[in-house]
Amino acid sequence: MSELSPKKPADVELVQIPGSSLTATPSSIGHRFRDWISDFFSSIMVKEARQALKSYQFFVTYTIVILTVAIWTGLMFFGDSNNFSQTNWEDVSKNLFYGYCVILGVPLCIIVPFSAFRSLAREYEDGTIQLISITTMKPYQIVLGKLSTAMLQMVIYLSVIAPCIALTYMLEGISYPLIGITLLIAVGGSIFLTILGLLLAGASRSYALGMGISVFFVLGLGLLYLGWWTLLNEIVDGYGFNANDIASDEGQVTTYGFTAFLGSVALVMLTAAAAQISFDSDNRSTPIRIALLIQLTLFLAMLVMIAALIRRPEPLFGMSLFAGHFWLVVGCMLVSEKPGLSDRVQRSLPKTWLGRSFFSLLMPGPGRGYLFAIGCLLASILASLTIGICSDWFPILPTRNFYGGPAQVSLSTLVLVSAVTSIYPLFYLSIVYLWMSFLRKYTRLQSTGALGPFIGLLSGFLIVTTISLVAYSLWVNFEKPYGNSYYYSNNPSFSGCFNWYIAIGSIGNDVFNGGGNLLGDLPYFLPFLTIAIPTTILASLLAIRDLRYQPTAAPVRVVEEIERNQAERHAKPALPEGESIDEIFGALPDKKQADE
């Protein structure tokens, strides 16, 4: 920084502010060490930790947690003091653990996520987000800063509970795997909810909207907290949730699958929260799509795990169905992106044929988003189909049917299930893509900014619901599936063929009830296929146009700066940024100088 000195006006004497010498210069090793160590943390975390240490809210919450824990411990130990010698310490241990977790749930399930939400929402309301966003901090650093602050709070609250939890283990009422799993669920859930809060905070662009979202968010957190109580009951009582259940094959798949899904959703939400802060010309889509690709990879890993551990074909069908729904929802949001590419994004586009082949779908734009979504959907379904087909060849793959007997799934069943789980979402997504293209052309949809994906999601919901309801009405009127009883028929029909769930029902009925005549059902789907296939082809052809683009070169000024920076980097010895340890501790002012 160049030396600055305000010029004293000739006719006005500036007010000299009395006070001590500048405190920005640390005068002790401790201060210097704190200063140095804090450089490793996010600036937001450092600032918010300082704020929290001075705030009443943190002090009050922390004190209440400590007091409640102490009261609960006292009640459990001395509540029945007359029979102290006959106390069942195992029960006491369980009750203590239950109580501690209930207490811990308040900060972890409600206070920490809501504080993170309010913290970011307040930045929007007060306009300070603008001051931060024009610093050199990247949007993801801002979001991670908020998340790390929340995690620091979690650590502090856990530190209160940790000795008490250790006590419950020593009383031998609760096993350490369950303690570990419970705490992992609490912390993992809290991180997930915090990320959700940060995502929602991005939508709080005005005070009124922020308050509305606050109310719904806190209500949702309250409900989840009640769910936490229920889960704790299961854990402590051991009904339907114990270490053995988790260790079983099904338990492992469910646990890993659930964790992988929530973890990957959290990653997508985190990238989306960062995208909300990012500048208009930034590439917001690629990080989100990379997170979605990670999600796809985890999904494929889960398929393999199901095949290896559960070895039944039905979960594969369930996974295919899940993939269909998931990519339909994600696709509706992706096809609502802004169509144009900023010069900044165009500069970063792949310039080689190979690069374009692999990375174009990660770039922003509705057409690329459509192709990306259908690509991921087809990859999921095809992977499921491949594992199903391979089950005949490899013994570790699915070999048992739903009832534990030998697999009776034919190739035609596998293909038909895969077709039904992929063609319907493809068709619906194609309609949504065409509809959004129409809206973009004839309305001011492009100016909706961050609301675009939500408009796409809403459009998708309305389109799918309308088509399904119309088909359902026709099906009920023409087929009279309920007949004279409450049991309805699952026979396929022309009238209901546009409804995905009727199609799934009829196929599922054949699969789970001895195979049926699946190929014989095909003609009933012809009306649907006659419309779905051309629609999908039309949407795909329109979307493929988005793959054509013109990469641009960086402006001369940018190239000059990059070259200059590179030259400077090569000229300088590789020293760590900031200063060395010697500089931190070696140059303390002597006492006389400090006194002066």
Next chain:
Amino acid sequence: MVNITNPQTSDSADTSQADVTIRLDNVSRVFGSTRAVDRLSFSVRRGEVFGFIGPNGAGKTTSMRILSTLDTPTAGHAWVDGFSVVDDPDRVRKRLGWMPDGFGTYSFVNCEEYLDFFARSYGLKANDRRNALKRVMSFTQLDGMANKPIKGLSKGMKQRLCLGRTLIHDPSVLILDEPAAGLDPRARIELREMITALAADGKTLLVSSHILTELAEMVDRVGIIEQGQLLAVGTVDEILNRKSVDDNGEVEQTKSRIQLQLLDADPRVATMLQQNEWVSEIRVVGREIKFQFAGDQEQQAGLLKALIDNECRIVEFASQRKSLEDAFLSVTKGRVQ
């Protein structure tokens, strides 16, 4: 390989204008049906203090937000130090300090912590950060206030702190939106001195203000904006001497206001003034006469000589030049969006 085209931006920000630090080229910003900024074009040279004035709702803040990489133009381009504010916001942000109209604050934070947070956010580490804090607090004379909570600061102190935050990463370009708003006269003078010092340090400043007298003393050039359009741009003198066009499309001569004080009331003076072709709008109040004079200084001297030659007993002959406020009022119509 695909063909790579040079974007229009790279041609527009050509290096022949290396001395130009801020540049707007036909920038427009539309919010729904409101055109907040309408084809705005001007440039600011390195080390220059550029005053940006206009009525409320004229589009000053929107233009400044675009330059500060907080908003994007609907049309047109803008550059700071040769970098596009739309396509290279990261590079612009390293060079730019933005001081908004409002003061973004945090609870439970003191002055030093506030500046420290922004220093960290700009990536300043350890010694660099401490030095930056020291210099900025010294420059803004907040070094005695380091541990004082922001909430307890006066408006003037908050503005200093805000300026300090703007300077923490040593930007070469400063955009100050109404920095003097709400300040008392002393604080305004101090702020003016700081701005003058920053300009002397080679920084480029774009300053908007409603206090035109303050602005006139510190700026090198002025741009007057109304309804999103730039009405006039130039030095204060150029703006003052600008011939305005009246509602009938005729060019109005630049006039100065003259005040004449006589020793005793003399009706001959008013008669003589009425006969002078450059004089108009004569107002006589006792021994005092005020009138508009459209001639130059030589003609003004001739008028004074004629009065003295006719033995008019003149005590005072004062020519009052038009102020920036007069120019502002004559250029703008007070229209808002």
